[in-house]
Amino acid sequence: MAKNKRDIDLDVKKKALEETAARLFMTCGYEATSMSRIAQELGVTPNTLYWYYASKDELLVGVLNRLLSDSLKQLPPIMGSSPKEQISWALQEFEQSRALVNTVHGKLSQSALIRDWHERFHRALESAVVHTLKAKGISTEQARILATVATFLVEGLLAHPHTEKQRDDILEWFGQNALPDPA
């Protein structure tokens, strides 16, 4: 990437920074990726990054938001499928960034910035899931519980290496117990 200044605008530049950072974070891990390394990959001095982001954590938030909105763009097509397929999709979507999921959880107790982002993310996710469950005739309270359980199962599968069979068994079990027996 060129060392251009001023001739490419802020959003384009941030996009490039975040894409490089995302790639390194996902392959080498957040802690193992130094600001110097990211800068080096971009042909830039480490300090440069601090013009765009106040801290490494803030860069991480930028990366998370970008990955998330990229995922959400692919969401519409699967909106009509079964709950099990939807969970399966979410799992696959997060699979590549599983290291980041663990990173976020690991930083919860140290970084208020990450804590905020995490809280917002879960609130948005829950309300989306609850909304679709209610459309299926499930009570608000029950929908809330199921949404949380589904989230924990996805995160558990992401956090721990597992076989395909394990994943399928769990999704199957949840699918059968989630909906109150449609007699």
Add this chain to the structure above:
Amino acid sequence: MAKNKRDIDLDVKKKALEETAARLFMTCGYEATSMSRIAQELGVTPNTLYWYYASKDELLVGVLNRLLSDSLKQLPPIMGSSPKEQISWALQEFEQSRALVNTVHGKLSQSALIRDWHERFHRALESAVVHTLKAKGISTEQARILATVATFLVEGLLAHPHTEKQRDDILEWFGQNALPDPA
């Protein structure tokens, strides 16, 4: 603590090191706790820690094993209670070290040492849970699934701040769906 050398034996010394490290890890977080800080608290030079542990990660493993075996000592009394109470106990037991749970998950992709410990821990936990479930007449396969789900729910609750109601609702829901309806 005294700077004694040779006059107190290795196990006692390691106990003191790990207790101090555990306290700091749990209150300030693992990354935020430097080796220097731990050493300072012990009235010792940072290098000293490296005579006992090859790395900070190894010290963490020592801390984890100590906390775990301390918890296991309190296990017998609750062996007879209901599954829901047992899960509740596990939750409460891990509550204080919730930061460490997140730390371990966050380091999975970077540290082979932690990965090993984590794998061993989950294997031991699963086999214990499966064993008790089978005693209740549940098939091995079903017991495995339930054990994994229970683990993910506990970890989810630990990783995310939650209200008492949320916790009770989830445990209640699991309790009702876990055991194949005892007619």
Add this chain to the structure above:
DNA sequence: ACCTGAACACCGTTCAAGT
């Protein structure tokens, strides 16, 4: 507005040297 050079305080870790 954007980027660099040089520096800061700190980190985990090593090693030769002391007792």
Add this chain to the structure above:
DNA sequence: ACCTGAACACCGTTCAAGT
């Protein structure tokens, strides 16, 4: 066997200076 002093390479971050 146990511990220290001094050093190493590196980290995230800051700031004054350049264009």
